[in-house]
Structures are given as C-alpha cells and as structure tokens.
Amino acid sequence: MLAVMPMLAHAQAPATASATDIAALRQAVADAKSSADNTWMLVSSALVLMMTGPGLALFYGGLVRRKNVLGTMMQSFAMMAIITVTWAVASYSLAFDAGNSFIGGLHHLFLRGVGAEPDVAYASTFPAQTYMIYQMMFAIITPALITGAFAERMKFSAMVLFTVLWSFVVYDPMAHMVWGQGGLLNIAGGRFPCLDFAGGTVVHVTSGVSALVCALYLGKRVGYPTVKMAPHSVVLSFIGACLLWVGWFGFNAGSALSSGPLATAAFVNTHLGAASAAIGWMLAEKVRNGKPSALGGISGAVAGLVAITPAAGFVQPMSSLAIGLLAGLACYAMVAVVKLRFGYDDSLDAFGVHGVGGTLGALLTGLFAAKAVNPIFKDAQGNNLPVGAIDGHWGQLLNQSVGIAIAIVLSVVGTLALLKLVDVTVGLRLSAEDEAEGMDVSQHGEEGYDWA
Amino acid sequence: MLAVMPMLAHAQAPATASATDIAALRQAVADAKSSADNTWMLVSSALVLMMTGPGLALFYGGLVRRKNVLGTMMQSFAMMAIITVTWAVASYSLAFDAGNSFIGGLHHLFLRGVGAEPDVAYASTFPAQTYMIYQMMFAIITPALITGAFAERMKFSAMVLFTVLWSFVVYDPMAHMVWGQGGLLNIAGGRFPCLDFAGGTVVHVTSGVSALVCALYLGKRVGYPTVKMAPHSVVLSFIGACLLWVGWFGFNAGSALSSGPLATAAFVNTHLGAASAAIGWMLAEKVRNGKPSALGGISGAVAGLVAITPAAGFVQPMSSLAIGLLAGLACYAMVAVVKLRFGYDDSLDAFGVHGVGGTLGALLTGLFAAKAVNPIFKDAQGNNLPVGAIDGHWGQLLNQSVGIAIAIVLSVVGTLALLKLVDVTVGLRLSAEDEAEGMDVSQHGEEGYDWA
Amino acid sequence: MLAVMPMLAHAQAPATASATDIAALRQAVADAKSSADNTWMLVSSALVLMMTGPGLALFYGGLVRRKNVLGTMMQSFAMMAIITVTWAVASYSLAFDAGNSFIGGLHHLFLRGVGAEPDVAYASTFPAQTYMIYQMMFAIITPALITGAFAERMKFSAMVLFTVLWSFVVYDPMAHMVWGQGGLLNIAGGRFPCLDFAGGTVVHVTSGVSALVCALYLGKRVGYPTVKMAPHSVVLSFIGACLLWVGWFGFNAGSALSSGPLATAAFVNTHLGAASAAIGWMLAEKVRNGKPSALGGISGAVAGLVAITPAAGFVQPMSSLAIGLLAGLACYAMVAVVKLRFGYDDSLDAFGVHGVGGTLGALLTGLFAAKAVNPIFKDAQGNNLPVGAIDGHWGQLLNQSVGIAIAIVLSVVGTLALLKLVDVTVGLRLSAEDEAEGMDVSQHGEEGYDWA
Amino acid sequence: MQKIEAIIQPSRLDAVKDALIEAGVEGMTILEARGHGRQKGHTEFYRGREYTVDLLPKVKLEIVVRDEVVEKAIQAIATTARTGHIGDGKIFVSRIDEAIRIRNDERGETAL
Amino acid sequence: MQKIEAIIQPSRLDAVKDALIEAGVEGMTILEARGHGRQKGHTEFYRGREYTVDLLPKVKLEIVVRDEVVEKAIQAIATTARTGHIGDGKIFVSRIDEAIRIRNDERGETAL
Amino acid sequence: MQKIEAIIQPSRLDAVKDALIEAGVEGMTILEARGHGRQKGHTEFYRGREYTVDLLPKVKLEIVVRDEVVEKAIQAIATTARTGHIGDGKIFVSRIDEAIRIRNDERGETAL
Ligand SMILES: Nc1ncnc2c1ncn2[C@@H]1O[C@H](COP(=O)(O)OP(=O)(O)O)[C@@H](O)[C@H]1O
Ligand SMILES: Nc1ncnc2c1ncn2[C@@H]1O[C@H](COP(=O)(O)OP(=O)(O)O)[C@@H](O)[C@H]1O
Numbered sequence A, B, C: 001m002l003a004v005m006p007m008l009a010h011a012q013a014p015a016t017a018s019a020t021d022i023a024a025l026r027q028a029v030a031d032a033k034s035s036a037d038n039t040w041m042l043v044s045s046a047l048v049l050m051m052t053g054p055g056l057a058l059f060y061g062g063l064v065r066r067k068n069v070l071g072t073m074m075q076s077f078a079m080m081a082i083i084t085v086t087w088a089v090a091s092y093s094l095a096f097d098a099g100n101s102f103i104g105g106l107h108h109l110f111l112r113g114v115g116a117e118p119d120v121a122y123a124s125t126f127p128a129q130t131y132m133i134y135q136m137m138f139a140i141i142t143p144a145l146i147t148g149a150f151a152e153r154m155k156f157s158a159m160v161l162f163t164v165l166w167s168f169v170v171y172d173p174m175a176h177m178v179w180g181q182g183g184l185l186n187i188a189g190g191r192f193p194c195l196d197f198a199g200g201t202v203v204h205v206t207s208g209v210s211a212l213v214c215a216l217y218l219g220k221r222v223g224y225p226t227v228k229m230a231p232h233s234v235v236l237s238f239i240g241a242c243l244l245w246v247g248w249f250g251f252n253a254g255s256a257l258s259s260g261p262l263a264t265a266a267f268v269n270t271h272l273g274a275a276s277a278a279i280g281w282m283l284a285e286k287v288r289n290g291k292p293s294a295l296g297g298i299s300g301a302v303a304g305l306v307a308i309t310p311a312a313g314f315v316q317p318m319s320s321l322a323i324g325l326l327a328g329l330a331c332y333a334m335v336a337v338v339k340l341r342f343g344y345d346d347s348l349d350a351f352g353v354h355g356v357g358g359t360l361g362a363l364l365t366g367l368f369a370a371k372a373v374n375p376i377f378k379d380a381q382g383n384n385l386p387v388g389a390i391d392g393h394w395g396q397l398l399n400q401s402v403g404i405a406i407a408i409v410l411s412v413v414g415t416l417a418l419l420k421l422v423d424v425t426v427g428l429r430l431s432a433e434d435e436a437e438g439m440d441v442s443q444h445g446e447e448g449y450d451w452a
Numbered sequence D, E, F: 001m002q003k004i005e006a007i008i009q010p011s012r013l014d015a016v017k018d019a020l021i022e023a024g025v026e027g028m029t030i031l032e033a034r035g036h037g038r039q040k041g042h043t044e045f046y047r048g049r050e051y052t053v054d055l056l057p058k059v060k061l062e063i064v065v066r067d068e069v070v071e072k073a074i075q076a077i078a079t080t081a082r083t084g085h086i087g088d089g090k091i092f093v094s095r096i097d098e099a100i101r102i103r104n105d106e107r108g109e110t111a112l
C-alpha cells in the first residue's frame, strides 16, 4: 500500500471538517483522473508519431526500388520536421480554434493560450497542450500518406512545398469541419453530424483522394508498367506495417480522449479490423494467384486499419470483423484489378488503400454505429437516440456521405490547384536523368546501402 | 493545477451534503483508478502485440536463410491475423469463461458479455474487454513461438491449419487450467496452485515442448547439418530481440493487471532476468569459442525473459539475477551442446530456449517465490502464508512440477495428434524443390529483397 | 460507467461516517494517482530502454562499415546487459542514496530498501523501485553514447571494461551531484543549482566530452580520412533515429516524474526541439552542398533532442524551436566543418552531437528557463522567483556554466585515467589485422549479413 | 565458339535479354558490375564528408555462342543497349576452346 | 595455362569447391551470377502485378590451371555439380597467356 | 588487344584504380568476388555451430587494353595491390579478338 500523498498528508480528518476535505479530495481526484488520461494521451501521441517514423517511412521505403529508399523515407521524415513547426505556429489554431463552420480562428497562433489548462471544448481532463500535440501527430502523417502516390519521381523541393501548402489548404479546414468547435460536420452540433472517430474522412479520404490526383497529374514513372518495379525490400515494409498496426492503437484508441471503456472498445475494434482485413486480402490472393503473400497480408492489415479508423469508437467488435473483411477485399480489388485496368501509376497505392479504405470505412461507420457502444446522439431529455443505420437511423448514411463528398471535393480542388502552383514555380517532376539515377543520389546526395 | 472535473463541478460542498458527496467521490475515484489501470493494460496489450510483429517475426526472420525470410515472418504474421479472429469468436470463452477445471464454457462466444464492465473474476478495475484483448495477445504469440522449430520446411497451408488447431487443443485448455476461473492449476483455489505469473507453463513450456515434437516429426531440413545454414541477417534478429525485450515489459508487468507496485516489481525482475541471462550466454561463448557473439547476447536475453516470465511477480530482484544467469547457461548448453549431440533440427531453437527456459523458470519460481513480494497464499484469518521454497514452502515445487508435467503431456499428445492429422490431410512438409527454392517464392510468390 | 471499486464497495456512506470515509477515500485517491504516475514512469522506462536497443544500436550500426555492424550494435547491447547489473548492485546507491555533495552512500547496495514504498526524496507518488529502474535506463544509454567515438577500432573486452569503470567513475558522481539528495548542483538546495531536466550535463556533456577524449586517445581508424567510410546503411540509422525520437519522450517527459502538465510541456518541447533542429541541419546542408540529406535530417533531429534535454521541463514551446534550430546549425558546423578541419576521428560524432548539443542546450536552458513553465525557485514565503535569464535571473547562466565545467573536468580526467588503465591492462585498440577484418568476425566470430 | 562479354547499363538489361532471345540466343549469364570510364560519376555527402563515386553500376553479360551467331548477337546487344549517352558500355569478343554441359556431359557447340 | 569458367547451381558450390581441392586445385575465384537458359523461371506477384523471373541465381567459378590439370578439374566440377536437372550449368574453357602472383611478382604457371 | 583480369584485396581497390588511371587506363570494370587459395579463412560460430569460411571477399578487375599498354597496366596493378601478405591475388592475361563501343559502334582498339 502506498503512503497517503503529501498534498493530502497535512490535512487531518475530524468529522466536522468534511466540507473542506471534500473540496480537497475533489481536486485530488481530478488530478488523479487527469494523470491517468494524460498518460494515455501522451503515449498515444508517441505511438502516432511512431506510425510516421519509422512506420510509414519503412512501409513506403521498402516498396520502392533500392535507389529511392532514402528519398522515399525522407518524404515522411520531412513531415515530422516541417509540419511540426507549421502546426505549432498556425495550423493548430486554424483547425481547432473556434471559428466559423469551415475554418478555425487565429487566437492560438504560436500556441498562444494553449497551455496546462484543459480546453474543455475538446477534453476536460488533460492539458490543452496535450490535445495540441496529439492532433499534431495526425497532421504529420496525413500528408505523408499522399507521398505514396508520387513515389520515385517528384522533386524533394516540390514535395516539401506541396505538402506544406496542402496541409493548410486541405487538412486544416477538413479537421476543423469534422472535429473543430462549430465545424460543419461536427457530431456535436454540426449541420451534418458526420461520424469520424479517428480520421476516416479527415485523414484517409483526403490523403487518398489527393493521392489519386497527384498520380494522375504527375503521370507514370518512366518504364511503368513494363519495367519490373518490385519492392526492393518487403522486409522493410513488413517492419513498417507492424509498427503502423501497433501505432494505430494510439491513433484510434487515443481518439477516445480518455482511457476509459471507450478507449478499450476502439482498441479492440482496431485490432479486429486489421486482422480480418489481412485475412481478406490474403484470401483474395490465394484465389487469384494461388498464393497468399506477405506483402498482401500487410497491405490488407493497413487497409483494415484505415477502414476501421472512422468506426473504431462507434461499432461492435463483430461489426469490426465485417468492416475489416470488406476493406481487405475491396482494397485488393482496387489495387490489383481496377488500377491495373485503368493503368494510372498510384505507385504505392495511397489511393487504393487510403482513399478506398477510408471511404468504405466512413460509409460502413454510418451503417454499423451502435448507440450501445457510444450513445453520442441524445434528445432534449438526454435519452439516447439511434446512431447508425443498424440502430435504425438510416439518415446517418446521408451525413456520412456529405462528409465524404466534402472531403473529396476539397481534396480534388485543393490538390489540383496546389500541384499547378508548385509545377509552375519550382516544378514538380524529376528530370529523366534524376529519375533514372534515383532520388537518393539526385535529390539527397547519398545512398541507402553501401554493401562494398 | 487542473480545473475540477466537470462531473464534479456542479456539486456544491455544504458541510451537510457529505453522504452524497462521498458517493460521487467514490465513483470518481473508481473512474480515476480505472483509467490508470486501463491505460497500463492497453499499453501492455500493444507491447505484447509488438512482440509478435515485428519482434518475433524479425528475430526468427533474421535467423533463416535469405530465401525464407518472408515465409518465416509470415508465420508470425498469420497468427496476428488468424488467432485474433478465433480468439474473439471462441477461444476467449474456452479459456476464460467459468467452466470445469480443464476448459472454459461457451458463454462468451463471439465476445458475448465481454464489454465495458469489469469481469471481477479477473480484474475489477478495468473493462472485461481490456482483459480479453490483453489475453488475446498472449494467444497470438504462443503458437508463433513454435514456428521456430519447423522453420524453412513446412507448407504455409499446413502451418496455418496446425497452429489454429493447436491453439484450441493445447493453448486454450492450458490457459484455462492455470489462469481460468476454477482451473485445476489456478493459484486462487485450484487443486494444484501453480505459480505462473505471465505464462512460463502456459506460453513457453507448451510452445517449447510442442516445438520439439514438431522438429522430430518433420525431420531435418535438406542438407542439415552439413550445409551452412547461418542466419542471413543477425541484424534483423538483433532488432527483433530488442523489441521482444521492450515488449516483454507489457507481457510480464502487464500481468500484474494493475499498475501498482506489483507491476513495478515484475518490470524490474523482467529486466534483470534478461540482462543476467545475456551475460550468462555470452560468458559461455567466451569460454567455449573465445568470443562472445551478438547472436549469443540476444539469444541469452530472450532465454532470460522466458525464464523470468513465470517468476516476474513473485520474486526478489536479486533472485531474478540468479534465474537469468542460470537460464542463460542452461539454454546455451541445450542449444550448443545437447542439440548438436542428438542431431535433431530444432532450427531456431524454439525448444532449446522456450522449452528449457520455461521449464527452468517455472521450477525456479517455486524456489524463489517470496511472500514479501507477493503474498498470494493466505490462511483463513488472512495471514500471509509462505509462497515458495525460499519461504519454507517446499511443497510449492511439487505444484510447479505438476503444472509443468501437465503442460508437457498436453503439448506432446496434442501436437502429435494434430501433426498426424494435418500430415494426412494437407501434408506438412514442402517438396524438395520448394524447400530448395525457398518458402518466399514457393509459398508466397515473392522475394524478401530485390537488390537489382 | 464502472462499478465502484471493491475496496470501497463494502463501506456504506451514512452522513455521520464521513471521517473514516474521508480517510479511506484519501488512500484510494493516492492509489489512483499512484497508478497513473506509475504507468507513465514504467512506459517511460520502457521507452528509454528502447532508445538504446534497438534505437542507438541501429543509429550507430548503420553508420559504420558493413564488417563492423554487429560489433557496433554489441557495444550498445553490452550496456543493456552489464550496466543493468552494476546499477542494481551498486551504482543506484552511489548515485541516489543520500551521501555527500559528490557521491551517494551505500545503503541501497543490492537494492536494499528500494521497494514498493515511494522514496519521497525523489518522487512521492510511485514506488522507489520504479524510480530506480527509470534511472537505470539513463545509466545504460550514457556510456553507450560514447561508443560512437571509438567505433570500428576498439577491442570488445577493452570497451566493456572501460565503460563499466566509466559508469562508476564519471556517471554515478555526476548523476549524484545534479539529481541526488544533497548533490552539489541539485536545484533543490545544491550549492550551484544547475537546471538539467533530463540529463544535458549528466548524460550528454559527460558522454560527449568523454567521447572526444577517446577519439583523441585511440587515434584514427586505419585509412581515415582518405579511405571512403560511408555508412553501410543509412536505412538502419534512419530506423534508429526515429526510435530515438519516439523513445526520447520517455527520456524527457518521463523526467517530470509524474504525468501532469509538466510532462506534457516536456513532451511538446522535446518534439519541437527535434523538429526544428532537423530543419536547421538540412538547411545548412542545402546551403553548403545544395542538397539536404536523410542522414542530415536524422542527425539534426538527434542534435535537437540532445539540446532540448536539459531544457524540456523549463522552457516555452517557442523557445524550444529556437534551441532546436541553434543546435542543428551548431552541431552541423562542428561535425562538417570543425571536425574535418582538425582531423580527429570522432567516428560517429558522439562529441559533435552530444558534447556540443549538450553543452549548448545546458547554456540555453539557463537563458530560456521560465518560471511561468516551471517555478522551481521560491522565496521563503513560497513566492515564485525568476528562473532563467529570460526571467531576469542572469545568474542562472553562471550556475549552468558551473555544471557544465564540472561535467567536462570530471569527464576528461576520468576518461583519460581509465583509458590509460585499460590500455596498459587489456589493451584498447584492435590489431591492424582485426581492424581490417572487421569487428564482427574478429571480435565476435560472426557476420552481420549472409546474402549468399 | 566465341565468348561475348557485354558491359551495359542496368536499365537496358531486360531489353537486351529479350533481343538476344529474339536472335535465338537462349543461354546467357549475367553479373552485377561497377564500371569506370569516360562517364563521369556523382558526388555524395555524409555529414560534410564528400565522396566522388566514379564506379557506376553496370551489368555484365557473358554469352558463349557458335561463331556464325556472333555477329548477330553483337548487333542484338549493341542496338538495344544503345542510348547514345556516354556510359552505354562495351562488347568484347574472345575465343572459347571447349564447352561442357554439366547435366549430361555434352561437349562442344551442342553444349551451348 | 587455361581458364575454366563454370556456371553452377549455388547449392552445389561447397561440394564443387571440395572436389576441386580434392583434385589438387587450391586456387579459385567465385562470382555470384544470374543465368538464363532452358531452365524455366518462376512467377512473382506484388499487389496483383505479375512478374516472371527468368534470371535465376547461379554461381560462377573461375579457375586458371596448368594444361595437364584441365581435364581433371573439369571432371571434378561436372561430376559434383551434376544433379541431372535442367539448369545444372556449363563449363567453358579458354586460353590464358600469362599469370602473375601479385604478392611476389612470380609469373607463369608457378604463379597459380 | 588483351584482357587483364586481376583479383585483388577489396581494400586495395581505390589505390589500384587510381594507379591505372595514372597509367592512362581509364576504362575498367569491377566485380565483387570471393576467393579461395593459400590464404586461410576464419571461423564463425552461430549458437554453437561452427563454420569455417574459406571463401574470402575479393575484388576482380577486368580491363581490356591495347597490347602495348598491357605491361604498364600489369605493373600499375601489381605494385599498388601488393601488401606482401598471402591473399594479395593474381593477374591473368588473355587475348581479345574484338571490341565494340556500344554508344557509337566503334570497333577495335579505338573502342577502348
Ligand atoms: N577498357 C575497358 N576495359 C573494361 N571495361 C571497360 C573498358 N572501357 C570501358 N569499360 C566499361 O564500359 C563502361 C562504359 O564505358 P564509358 O567509357 O564510361 O562509356 P562509353 O563506353 O560510352 O565510352 C565502363 O563503365 C566500364 O564498365
Ligand atoms: N550460351 C551460354 N552462354 C553463357 N552462359 C550460359 C549459356 N547457356 C547456359 N548458360 C548458363 O548456364 C545456366 C544453365 O543453363 P540451362 O540451359 O538453364 O540448363 P542446362 O545447362 O542444364 O541445359 C544458365 O542459367 C546460364 O547461366
């Protein structure tokens, strides 16, 4: 047993002193609860950072040819460095300061007023700074996801400029609309309450759709699809995928913004979704090629993690198995059939996995969301209202569709405009020589491996 | 200082209102404690998943020849995908639903009744779902450990079928007997109270012994032992071993099912056991080959982690140093002397490390368990009774032996039966051509590395 | 909602029973708070271990030539094994038992008296054992950092002997002086209160300066600088650097020894410092070579993490951006300009990054420390006093300088003496043949990769 | 019988291989190589240290063919491997006195 | 002096090496290679994209020996490298005009 | 034209390369190789299993030069590659009948 905490130790406990005792205890309880939730949020923040680096960097880095491994990993790493600064300086304010229904205000520029006190608009049990850093990690990984679409052929300078602008033009508004106070799609009072527990629309639909636009705008890699462009190290991708899986617990369960039962539910759903999607993808391969592959297994797991992201805190475990399975099959079909048919070069399948998985997940969330899991809709008397179609609230599918539609439109328009802008200024694409030589040498003056 | 939590904010504190205040505070305290423990259990769950992927996958993947790296990692990954589903659907119920002394009941099929409420039979401070997912991670890694025995020569289809059946036939009953309500070996009221803090018998003896049976049944790899079969990347194995070490904190300290002093004790013992076993193995190498090796160091650490697993929450730190040292020396002797003498091909030493280390650890737990650390045995008046032989309770060594014996018998019988079954149905072993070509290409149609 | 905890369940709540209720509640609250903080500290301990293995081992392992990869990783791994034992047996006592101003006492030898109770001298909300294991992880990584200076040319036996002695002669006293009760530099009552939140002087100045001494004493690698000695795998170093970044949250935010707002502040500062330093280093490269590199990005991030270490719990977020940027630029200049000019072979830049970054960070902490963040200095009435120069307390820069000076002197003298001792006993340097063959084969009898 | 050794750009390997099969040359052995010549290399920087890399990745083909096929094979290689840039590589021809097929001990041209 | 170049299955390398030493041939140089010939390759799938791999891993031995040892060496290689399956590989023989041992500048057959 | 094949210690590659350029030989192709000869190997241990490694890392240079340059090139290689220890390697010389520069189809010595 532990000694009574010093902060309480002094106080005696006469039967008459309870009023002040109660007040002191309330404060102490609040502190204890805060420490518990804050621990969970800090751990979750660390896990989400780990998703980008080394997670995503390895997942993508292993999929490219050897000569581009560092250049590809750098695209994720650059986000860890640069978005961190832009988020602290301005984006957090634009996304989460109270503003209009589309974008936040400027009160939190340079993290002004973001300190040790909770921001009760978002979470009442831990410091606003914790919420800020947690959200920062989401802002870092989202543009990093896009890079899979233009792998092996974009200038580093152009990539940096594009992603930074993208994060202001597409990410910040979308985050505000869905999660920000007064946001158009906010489930707490928004015009179209869109269920997005951890970023199905905000993170995956936006990055996935923007990825497709990038792939189409930049065109194919030289030699695609005739030249063999197999992953130079499925082993690296495997490590990355596993770290993504582990980190995703922080991404989804952390989004409960507390470490109570809801965090557990999100954690469980996340894991089940990943597992059944991995099975789905491997089964599809087994049927089509006769052999399930390691690359297929990890790709499926990531597809499932993407699809379960908006649903994690709203659905039953068995629903997660269904969502995962569907995501595994759908993303496989997109990547291995549709993409090849149309012939565009979404090099690392950022659209095929995140765009498709995210959209599917957002819709299925509207279908499977259950008030038994998370009764977010209440009537005036505070009685629980049905949440998803499975509860009888079919209208939610409409809200979900609105959220998806807005994410798609914003991504297409924003991405196209920015690509054009960057293209005419610094130029998007590597010269044929640089592309042939590889990004590592041409863009960074180094090589990934020196076996000599 | 934090603002008082909203849930308490409304309540005023007149000197007369204390009764209701107390009730509200009790609830608030329970919530705070729950958030704290739940955070620890979710983190631990994530850590244990990380042990399998990427941890174990890399540890084993680095030890095989290059042509089998993906096939080997896939064996661990497949468990992450498949056991997740079987556990949620049925195994959790079979292991942890109250049943008879050998197996659990069926009330929790499809996770029925496993929700936000705690299951007080196991842990009163966090949701039953948390306990379920934490235990799932153990169920995932255990069969994955076996795969080290039949590395480089088993059909993927056969491996999947075998491990899934094994988890029902061997793992679920063993977990129920040791940890399940009413289990035969349960320290809380079982017929033979067997001390197994985090799975010395349930995880390591079962997987290790089953591994030996597999190695003997499948026979040697083509060319063993004449052909050089050195690890294709000790570097990968090194990464994997370090991640196993880190993840093992969740495995052992998480088994305290609370983040109090007992979790700390388990954490410390785990770390000390790993360290001294690494030293033990390296010393043995130094003496025998004149050079300690990196592979030896990491192998020793894993051996120590295995041996300390049953003891982690029962022994003193200095006892952990002893347990670790003995485990390092014993496992080295088994792997580097005994195995080579007998000539069987326990390819990655799943038996030599997990079987031997687990058995040794289970026995030493009976020797070193101290009531000063964890007074689990009490008399009618609630006074602490001696726990291990070191406390004077020599009988505990018998209980430990019974647990070990049951684990061995169950593993040998179950594994043999299942191997036979799978052999006659899908066939266990790769064709000579496939084995020569390697699992990556023959089983999965891909290659681990493309240096071209 | 959760059921009321059993421990409280029995107690009824009559309006008259409040006195005992209050006492019970106090205890319950203390437990809850303890569980929360203990969770954070155990997680942080695991994260700091992950920094050494696999983090630092990979960071350094990737930077050396292929033939030395295992030997280099072993230098970090050996610390995980050996320092663990020496710390438990003696060093913890020497560093943290109350003693004189320079070194601790012997009461805690063999962890005597280090148990479940908190040691209120250090942290009142979690077990002393938790504090001990957390501090152990710091003691492990510090000597491991030095190994970067003598990479590729030191005998394994000599390295082990040297680092173990170093940890007693340099680390333990320094840790005691800065963090130990009654320490000369302790901010709570020390003669020269030196601000060092997580080890700027204790960890980085000592290891960095000692590294320089080692590099000068051992001399250059054969062929340096004419022969190409490029990293054999920047990919490995990248993985390692990302894991260092993630683990550093445990290193810095864990040093708050509680998971309240201060932990959050340290977490945020750590992240901002790493990010802006990465940008700083890459910018310097862009200017000088025309290309920012992946190696530069990760080196910068590590430099920033080093520099922010002493400041993490004392400064404002925007100050962290400044500290990071300066650290990135300064360390780049040191490594890429000064070192090359002087021509010594600080092979992996242990001095250039840790020595320079640590010293810079310690000074800037004195400059930017703000009472608004962490009011550690109080007057008799308990009013906050200015902390850093930015608060108007310029004298703090002197205290910081004293701390740095002591760290430097102790490191230079101690390291020189120990190098001499080890040199005359076992001999420090590899034979020319062994150095040419590589450490993996010559010291450990194994190879890192077998691509055959 | 003669041996044709061709050093080409790695990126041209697939095309050259197909052209040779086209030309009826089924058997060939490929080796990874690095080459130095007129083609200039590139510069790398590692923490400020500068290295000029003047050994560039190449692929070496070795083909043993009957005398009458030599010219045809050379043409097949040269035309498909040619990009017109410095660094395209070289083809060397030399005499082979004997060839044995390991599988069945066949000797001479029939072994090819 | 003649040069024997043998392309064999990687799995046979150790056996062949021992056979050569057996036959008194101590000195040899080994190169990793990939080969194309009658032996058919395999198919790989990456996210639905299919690649046929028809360059298979081989090992190339290069041995320079005195004329009188040639036949003996060829036999040693052929018999131990033979598995009887397509893909066993080839042996090629050509003339070497001069050999120098770098260590001591010895020339001719004594340099071998 | 003649082909000079030199097997040397990897650590000597840079020096040899520079010496050749010095000697006016710009064009060369390098291959990674492993060698067996008088030089003894080392022993490795993996979990108690012992392996003797007697194939040691070497680098192979291939240079085709005009007849009159041969001796000069050999000297350049031999002197710079020599460390005096067993394992320094060998140089072999053989005839090349034709050389083609892929880029522009030049033939004969001008192609070098
Ligand atoms: N004399 C030579 N001997 C052997 N290999 C050569 C020789 N000259 C060139 N090579 C090989 O051919 C490659 C291309 O030669 P280079 O002079 O760069 O371009 P080009 O052949 O177009 O003039 C070189 O990288 C080298 O591998
Ligand atoms: N004409 C050739 N020139 C060079 N190498 C050849 C030639 N023919 C075969 N090879 C090498 O020999 C290997 C085996 O040849 P292959 O035709 O597949 O089987 P086999 O030799 O048993 O008929 C090939 O992979 C290739 O490396």
Ligand SMILES: Nc1ncnc2c1ncn2[C@@H]1O[C@H](COP(=O)(O)OP(=O)(O)O)[C@@H](O)[C@H]1O
Pocket: E026, E027, E028, E029, E030, E062, E063, E064, E065, E101, E102, E103, E112, F007, F034, F035, F036, F037, F038, F039, F056, F058, F085, F086, F087, F088, F089, F090
């Ligand atoms: N007869 C040979 N044919 C081909 N390569 C050889 C021959 N003899 C030696 N070599 C190569 O030369 C290298 C050095 O030869 P070795 O006998 O070890 O030393 P040294 O050349 O100094 O006597 C060997 O590793 C091998 O690669």
